[in-house]
Amino acid sequence: MVRMSAEERRESVIRAAMHEFARGGYHGTSTEAIAKRVGVSQPYLFRLFPSKQALFLATAERCLRETREVFAAAAEGLEGEEATLAMANAYSRLIAEEPDKLQMQLQMYAGVAAAEAAGDHRLGELVRKGWTELWDTVHVPLGGDVTETTSFMAYGMLINTLTAMGFPPGHRVWEGLYPPAPAPVDGSAGAGE
Template structure:
């Protein structure tokens, strides 16, 4: 059997519903992150995921349910990244540096930081509001109990994370290099990871 014949069945394999679900959640993070909850439609998410809009509705039921799934994914990925960083004691880096680098590393997940920011702004929503508050409390408790941060250290870390979220959401990277204040801000926020950040953050002319 030739290599082409041997790989043809795998190439033609149809994605399972679980795989499609993962694909749609990934697309939802990107679209919700860029458009916000109110500005996003399930049709946009479907186009981003390469599936039909009725298929998205069939899997998730509603835009609200889809957003909750995307929010849960964002929080879970963030917590997993933090815990992996905490376990990396062999690196010799301080805990705050390891956790901070993990948060910046999540920029590879398009829309994750912005989706979290949108969730924090939906406190009055009867369903998303409580989910956002519970997620935020989970992060705080992990910093205090698992990372061993003081309340002040956890507060500073969350504040710096929010600043990063704002910078990403503003697509302020478009002014890096041309505006001295913005350039200084980037160097201050990303002293050891600036090249990687500049490569992955969304820019003003990108839809997501």
């Protein structure tokens, strides 16, 4: 049996944490559940990440980075309407095929609100930085147009909300979205995910 390196194990912990945090949020997820999903002990998990908060921060950063990479790859070499449609379609595929990414985003936003209310600004700073980078990634292919970027991001948040609430494809709430972004393929990114 081939043993994983510490970096490979760290990657598997982040993937497991994304799955667990996406479902239970920060407070509803135990490090024991994450360790069990990966097949490591809690002490080993804490050798990779010094605290549950450090693991949540790493997972949030990863979620934002991977979402940003999806937008950048989709818009590569495109501008304006072509870039808008390519990014919208790529994002729709991402949240349909990897519902943990959407659920993790929603958990991050809720986590920021709770942490900020308690006076802890680390998660908020990380998420605001990541979201600003996401904004910039979208902004450039849209020609630096603030209105277009705002509209794109607003529609994305609407898609996040409708998907999280479990609205099925074809439901009337999906009508009128522009750019036309298909609803998740089978509604699998619903609220129970």
